[in-house]
Amino acid sequence: MSAESASPATEKAPRYRVAVRTLCDFTARQGDLDHRFTPAPTAQEGIAGHARIAARRGEGYVTELPLSGRYGGVQVSGRADGYDAAANCLEEIKTHRGNLERMADNQRALHWAQVKVYGALFCMERGVSDIRLALVYLDVASGRETRFEQRLAATTLAVFFDDQCHRFLAWAESEARHREQRDRLLAGLAFPHASFRPGQRELAESTFKAMATGRCLLAQAPTGIGKTLGTLFPLLAAMPRHGIDRAMFLTMKTPGRRLALDALATLTAGSGREPSLRVLELVARDKACEFPGTACHGEACPLARGFYDRLPAARQAAVERGWLDREALREVAREQHVCPYYLGQELARWCDVVVGDVNHWFDANALLHGLANANAWRVGLLVDEAHNLVERARGMYSAELDQRQLALVRRSAPAALKRPLARLARQWQEVVKDAGLGEAGAPGRPAYRILEALPGGMLAALQGLVSAITDYLAEHAEGASQALQTLLFEALAFTRLAESFADHSLCDLKREGRGRAVLGLRNLVPADFLAPRFQRAHGGVLFSATLAPGHYHRDLLGLPADTVWRDVDSPFAAAQLEVRIRADISTRLRDRHASLEPICTEMASQYVRRPGNYLAFFSSFAYLEDALAQLRERYPAIPVWHQRRGMPEAERDAFLSRFVPGGEGIGFAVLGGAFAEGIDLPGTRLIGAFIATQGLPPFDSFNEAxxxxxxxxxxxxxxxxxxIPGLIKVVQAAGRVIRGPEDSGVVVLMDDRFARREVRTRLPAWWQLD
Incomplete structure (x- = not known):
């Protein structure tokens, strides 16, 4: 079918609509994957560049020319950058920096495909027999244009257009069939067990209602009720009924991904061999890379060489596979000889359920959020262990500049960068001097200062340095040192956040040794950044065992005003957990030495009364080490092991391996650390916890601000x-003890403040306090 004959006025409405860019991105990329760092213009520079070209063209030049055409059931539309009627020339304008020869071939192929499709649409609309097409590259730094031009017949362009649309249409029809199969599967989805666990049905019903009404839900649900399955099942069931395009299960840590994948496998077991539900696990690039240390381009990595030529076959093989956890995706990538990480990035467009880290939706440049916007998806979000999202989001929208990084770059900087680097160094010294920070840690000089405003002179110097480095790397990318690129990335992150600086963040300066200061932009209220992400989702469920009080998370995360709060009843009985408060002990900093003796006596007495495995939590490593030394000295018969600073994964595994069923001893750990949440030690692997801290953040200048x-x-x-942050840590740590209906144990809260009414009322309702 030709493009011209595909659009009679009587033809019914198209089944598929696609933008020119999206069409070409799917069909026209060729050659190598190339992710070498090449400085690119900002969006603002791109807009200014287009305006500059238009100003050069004269009065008859038309910008943003809307064009549209049909091929079968596909409607293709877009806006051509410019049209010069006098020359009968259609232009596609691309901005860049530096040597144009560094542009990846796959990018050039994409650009030519776009201008050819616009040319075909123009010829269809205007009925012309041929047209001149121009690909115009503008260097935003120099203002120089590089122009590539060709005259093509309408018939030639129609053949090209038909070919692109034919390939896209075949895929679109395949996707439509998959959507019908998927929705049939999900419409008949049954809960995989004979009955719900106590509390699980309530969670599932609340989740389904949130998805049905397009609202957000904060669900506090205790450990052991099956929260993962209790949220995934209703979301999947809601998808066909409420037109939800994609489900996204977002986690804080890797074990959460595994739990979600296991639940999905249980839900889809017995659904037949047809991949009616496509499931993708997104993995970090450093975990997915087959050739660590190798640059991501065809000259260095064999999996990048010819990536786009092999991508269509790899994409088809992957969607036929359907189940794409880390290992399955790796197998497909190996069979097709493509990069597994970038294959996963591509498949995020085509899978029904994506399981990955929270940063894929909430980070400033999040992949999944970007895809949802580009494709107008209706998205159902599930956020596991959501009590961690406040701190994770604060980190996403914070940035630091390290004076040491600047000094490292200055030692070997190229001549072209010496002046902007020197200017920034002078501004650093001015900021440190104005803040009153002693260069060498002089007595009486503060080591930390919150600045009343962003240092304007330093920001100007930083922006100048960003421009200088960007222009330099555009011409000397191969010679760029890692230190120089690191400084550029830090500077870019800082300046971008500085553009949105407001009362949700603060700027601070801290001294970390001689000649080294760190300037920080630290987010305090992530709500301002996250609110649009929740508004973009059709519905969202944030769940955890510790989300109380609901207003804390609603306020700090920017959840909509109509967000529903649900506190799911615990399936555990008070008789399962003995909770004691030692109100005669103070763990305040001034009382810590005096607290060691009663803390150790309490631990030893409980251990003698009921031998078994215990965890003891402290506020810091120093406090932990003091208590450990005293317990060893006074009660040498009690087996002990302890968390160390910066424990590698193998040592963390060894620490947990000591908690064997029927074992005996006390493991010492830091509250809020690796062993205070996210670990599962059911039965007699853990029978008790001692918590010698309220978990309060340190009383310092930052926390007071x-x-x-x-x-x-x-x-x-x-x-x-x-x-509230302190009590969340306490309850999370205590939650390690009771993991199932058969468990029993003890939690001893060792601090007089736990006895205060305002604290006791915020502890879990099912706890029976002595």
């Missing part, structure tokens, strides 16, 4: 900065 900001914003300074 955080408290003041949260007080001004929400009227909840102390609670939001100190008490």
């Amino acid at each position: 955080l408290k003041a900001r949260l007080q001004a914003r929400f009227g909840q300074g102390d609670d939001y900065a100190y008490r």
Whole structure:
């Protein structure tokens, strides 16, 4: 079918609509994957570049020319950058920096495909027999144009257009058939067990209702009820009924991904060999890379060489496979000889359920959020262990500049960068001097200072350095040192966040040794950044065993005003867990030495009363080490092992391996660390926990500034900065003890503040306090 004959006025409405860019991105890329760092213009520079070209063309030049055409059931539309009627020339304008020869071949192929499709649409609309096509590259630094031009007949362009649309249409029809099969499967989805666990049905019903009404849900649900399955099942069931395009299960840590994949496997077991539900696990690039240390381009990596030529076959093989966890995706990538990481990035467009880290939706440049916007998806979000999202999001929207990195670059900087580097170094010294930080840690000089405003002179110097490095790397990319690129990335992150600096963040300066200071932009209230992400989702469920009070997470995460709060009843009985408060012990900093004797006596007495495996949590490594030394000295018969600073994964595994069924001893750990949440030690692997801290953040300048900001914003300074985050850590640590209906154990809270009414009322309702 030709493009011209595909669009009679009487033809019914098209089944598929696609933008020119999306069409060409799918059909026209060729050659190598190439992710060498090449400085690219910003969006603002791109807009300015297009305006500059238009200003050069004269009065008869038309910009943003809308064009549209049909091929069978596909409607293709877009806006051509420019049309010069006098020359009968259609232009596609691309901005760049530096040597144009460095542009990847796959990019050039994509650009030519776009201008050819626009040419075909133009000829269809205007009925012309031929047209001149121009690909115009503008160097934003120099203002120089590089122009490539060809005259093509309408018939030639129609053949090209038909070929692109034919390939896209075949895929689109295959996707439509998959969607019908998927929705039939999900419409008949049954819960995979004979009955729900206690509390699990309530969670599932609340999740389904949230997806049905397009709202957000904060669900506090205890450990052991099957939260993963209790949220995935209703979301999948809601997808065909409420037109949800994609489900995204977002986790804080790798074990959460495995739990989600196991639940999905259980839900889809017995659905037949047809891959009616496509499931993708997104993995970090360093974990997926087959050739660590190799650059991502065809000259260095064999899996990048010819990547786009092999991508169509790899994509087809992957969707036929359907189940694409880390190992399955790796197998497909090996069979097709492509990069597994970038194959996964491509398949995020085509899979029904994506399991990955929270950064894939909430980060500033998140892949899944970008795809949802580009494709207008209706997305159902599930966020596991959501009590961690406040701190994770603060990290996503914070940035640091390290004076040591600047000094490292200056030692070997090329001549072209010496002046902007020197200017930035002078500004660093001015900022340190104005803040009163002693260069060598002089007595009486503060080591930390919160700045009242962004240092304007330093920002200007930083922006100048970014431009200088960017222009330099555009011409000397191969010679760029890792230190120079690191400095550029840090500077870019800092300047971009500085553009949106407001009362949700603060700027601080801290000294970390002689000649080294760190300037920070630190987010305090992630709500301002996350609110649009929740608004973009059709529905979202954030769940955890520790989400109380709901207003804390609603305020700090920017959840919609109509967000529903649900506190699911615990399936555990108070008789399963003995909770004791030692109100005669103070773990405040001034009392810590005096607290060691009663803490060790309490632990030893409980251990003698009921030998078994225990965890003991402390506020810091120093406190932990003091208590450990005293217990060893006074009670040498009790087996002990302890967490160390910076434990590698093998040592963490060895620590947990000591908790064997029927074992005996006490493991010492830091509250809020690797062993305070996210670990599962059921039965007699763990029968008790001692918590010798309230988990309060340190009382320092930063947290006091955080408290003041949260007080001004929400009227909840102390609670939001100190008490609630501390109690979340305490309850998470205590939650390691009871993991199932057959478990029993003890939790000893060792601090007099646990006896206060305002604290006791925030502890889990099913706990029976002595």
